[in-house]
Every structure is written in C-alpha cells, then in structure tokens.
Amino acid sequence: MTTTLSPRLDDELRTALGPARAARWELPREAYAPRLDLARDADGAAVAAVLSSRRGATAAVKIVDVWWRSEADAPAAAGLVDELVDRASANGDAAVKWEVPLGQELPDFARERGFAELHAPHPSAAGTLGSRGYVRWLRELPHTEAPYYAQTTMYTCGAVTGLLAAELAGAGGFAADAAPEPSVADRDLELAFWRRASNYPAIEPLGLGVVMRETLPPERRVEVHLDHDGPVLIEAYSGFERDFRAELQSESQRQAEAVGVPVVRERVAVAEIARRVAGSELALLLIDEAPMHGETGPHWVLAHAADEEVVVIEDPWISSELGESWVDTHELPIAHADLDRMVAWGEAGYRGVVFVDRA
The missing domain is CATH 3.40.630.30 (Gcn5-related N-acetyltransferase (GNAT))
Known part of the structure; x- marks a missing residue:
C-alpha cells in the first residue's frame, strides 16, 4: 500500500x-x-x-x-x-x-x-x-437519525437549525418527503423563519429562542443560555449599524420575558449540553466555524444525540465546491473537547445555546 x-x-x-x-x-x-x-x-x-x-x-x-x-x-x-x-x-x-x-x-x-x-x-x-x-x-450510540436540510444562503443557518429542531420536535419543519428537486416551499419557509428571527443578517440566541417558542407547541419547553449581558454578534459594527441591532436584541429580551422563555446567564458546560441532549432535549448551538474550516465565522448547528464522549450535530453548511456533500454534514459526531472550543464566539468567548424539548 x-x-x-x-x-x-x-x-x-x-x-x-x-x-x-x-x-x-x-x-x-x-x-x-x-x-x-x-x-x-x-x-x-x-x-x-x-x-x-x-x-x-x-x-x-x-x-x-x-x-x-x-x-x-x-x-x-x-x-x-x-x-x-x-x-x-x-x-x-x-x-x-x-x-x-x-x-x-x-x-x-x-x-x-x-x-x-x-x-x-x-x-x-x-x-x-x-x-x-x-x-x-464505531461506537454504540443509539439514537434516531435526524432530518437534514442544507442552508441555501450564507446567512440562514440559524433558520435551518431552528426548522430542523421543529421537525424533530414534531412541530412542522421542512417537507415530510424528500423530493428529487429542491422545494420552493421549503426555501420560502427557510427565508420566512430567518426574517422573523434575524438580527440582520445573523440570528442571535434570544431572537432564535423567541421564534422557537412561537413555532413549538406550548408543552415543548424552550430555554436560552447566554453568558453575556450585552448585545452579541455585533462586534464588527459601529454607529447606527451597531445601535439598531442592539435595539432589536433588547426587543428580543423583552419578547422572551413576555412569552416565558427563560434566559440563563451562567455558562453552560459541554458535559451538560451532552447530558441534556442524550436525554429528551435538542440544543441549537452558536459556534465558531474556525476549528472545522480554518476560517472564523459565527454559525448555528443542531445537536440531537450524545454520549459521554461525543455530540452528534446537523450542520446546515456544506462546502460543496471543496468536495463536501450532505454526507459530511449530516449525523456529524464531535468530541466534547472539540465542541468546547467551537461553542464560543468572539474575543469574550461567550456561549449561546437554545435548548428545546423534542417530540
């Protein structure tokens, strides 16, 4: 050889x-x-x-x-x-x-x-x-395979992650049956969710939590963890561009309180994420793409299975021009230590996670 x-x-x-x-x-x-x-x-x-x-x-x-x-x-x-x-x-x-x-x-x-x-x-x-x-x-990790959909824009990762979570939670999501061609209705759904949750263009944790609360039935719990008191994902902006995004996040905070979405400000450990996902919950994770792609960028993925060593995610981003396909990004296991590096954004390294109950 x-x-x-x-x-x-x-x-x-x-x-x-x-x-x-x-x-x-x-x-x-x-x-x-x-x-x-x-x-x-x-x-x-x-x-x-x-x-x-x-x-x-x-x-x-x-x-x-x-x-x-x-x-x-x-x-x-x-x-x-x-x-x-x-x-x-x-x-x-x-x-x-x-x-x-x-x-x-x-x-x-x-x-x-x-x-x-x-x-x-x-x-x-x-x-x-x-x-x-x-x-x-290569390891015993019994779980139900998640559905998969790849984002069709550079900015709708949070929307796709939320819709995949909704599908797993039995509250709609993308088309039930895979068709041979992309669905206009699915893309409309992707863009509509993004419009509801967007901080332009990113989706921040509080806004995502609010829209998940609106999407899921009342018996499905939604909980946001964000160990940062100020606005997030706006580090690159100044002046008006920063101010209006910060104002939208203040409104997301108010809406979260109004619809009963708990916001926990203590940092959640990866071991706790894994424990909850291995139980009856899904975790929408705000990550830095750098460990996977070598380039820094905020991104949302869905964790839907886990054990004491790995967490399995659905990543809606596919680098198809570099040889990736959905086979790479669907049912993707990540070791706890690597996920600990990923679920942290910006110089402050804050951690944004939205937990939702599955069906």
Whole structure:
C-alpha cells in the first residue's frame, strides 16, 4: 500500500477512473485532509484506491470513493477500507461515512462491514443532490437519525437549525418527503423563519429562542443560555449599524420575558449540553466555524444525540465546491473537547445555546 496526503492522481489512475470520476477525485479538498491510499501488484501497478477526507475537529472520516481494477482486485479494495476503518478507530473516531454518487452502488463488501444507508436529505443546496450516504458507527450510540436540510444562503443557518429542531420536535419543519428537486416551499419557509428571527443578517440566541417558542407547541419547553449581558454578534459594527441591532436584541429580551422563555446567564458546560441532549432535549448551538474550516465565522448547528464522549450535530453548511456533500454534514459526531472550543464566539468567548424539548 502507498499513501499520499495530498492526492494527486498519476496518469495511470486518472485513465483508469475516467474523466468524470477523476474530476471528482481531483476537487480541491485540501481544507479537509484528503488522503489517497493505493494498493499495487507485484509489478507496481495500481489495483485499488481509496480517497477519503475529513473535517477538522470532528470525529468522522468520509470515504469519497473506492476504485478497483477488476473483480479479482475487489479484496484489495476491501483491505484498504479495513485499514481506513482501523485507523479511524485508533484515532478515536465515532463514525466512518461513505459517499456514493447516484448511478453507482455501494459494494457488497461494504454492506458486509456494517455500512448502513442514511436517510436522504431534503433537497436544497447543491451538496444535497447527486449522492447517497452510508455510515458505519464505531461506537454504540443509539439514537434516531435526524432530518437534514442544507442552508441555501450564507446567512440562514440559524433558520435551518431552528426548522430542523421543529421537525424533530414534531412541530412542522421542512417537507415530510424528500423530493428529487429542491422545494420552493421549503426555501420560502427557510427565508420566512430567518426574517422573523434575524438580527440582520445573523440570528442571535434570544431572537432564535423567541421564534422557537412561537413555532413549538406550548408543552415543548424552550430555554436560552447566554453568558453575556450585552448585545452579541455585533462586534464588527459601529454607529447606527451597531445601535439598531442592539435595539432589536433588547426587543428580543423583552419578547422572551413576555412569552416565558427563560434566559440563563451562567455558562453552560459541554458535559451538560451532552447530558441534556442524550436525554429528551435538542440544543441549537452558536459556534465558531474556525476549528472545522480554518476560517472564523459565527454559525448555528443542531445537536440531537450524545454520549459521554461525543455530540452528534446537523450542520446546515456544506462546502460543496471543496468536495463536501450532505454526507459530511449530516449525523456529524464531535468530541466534547472539540465542541468546547467551537461553542464560543468572539474575543469574550461567550456561549449561546437554545435548548428545546423534542417530540
């Protein structure tokens, strides 16, 4: 076996893959730790290859594709997959994903190794189209698989997270059945939720809590945790641009009090988030994207499963131009220590979390 951490296809493998498949292998995945594992015969010719990638600060690796020269070489491909799974297990990962383009099939040896199909996402952004996903969990983490929808704008992560939480809480959400094409009604829903909760363009924790209260039935509890007394997510603004956003947040505070949404100002620990999510709650988390993407930016994700070591999230953002798909961002496990770094924003490192009861 040979390995390259920056996969550049040689002419032999590029020709074997064919133009369309080779183009997919050569997408610029450098931000997500691409790895190419090759098996060769006694003459040095490639007989099997596995391309994989992973987001930083997550506990999952994705198999992008597996190739083998002929049916006689399928065991070599299976051996490369076994080695990848062994590495993931030794690394402490919770899951190995497998992305399969529409028109291709998951090989029989993958099913024999415990890879199970993930539910299809609600079609929305480009990264939700054109592929199926499979997962092999490397730890016992029983839970109900969440629905998935990818945000269609740069600024609607909070709206999508809220709507996915509403769907899990049995209070509507996106279309019940995945269709082959993106739904205009779903996108209208995404934008309408954003308009209700927006601090222009970000959604801040109090505003999100208020709209979740309006969206969920009265018996579903909503609770906001924010260990910061002043307005948030406005550090880059000054003058009028800062003042009107701060005023909107004051109104969100007033509305939260009026509709009975508790606002807890003490910092909530990741262990407590995990405990509550492992029980009967969902957690909408305000994170800094830097640990996953290498670029700082505020972002909302939904935590819906957890144990004493990992929390499983739905991330509505897909870097599809860098080779990601919904398979990367759906059912995504993150270790507690990494989540502790993520759920903190700005120089103050404040933590915004909205807890809601699930169905």
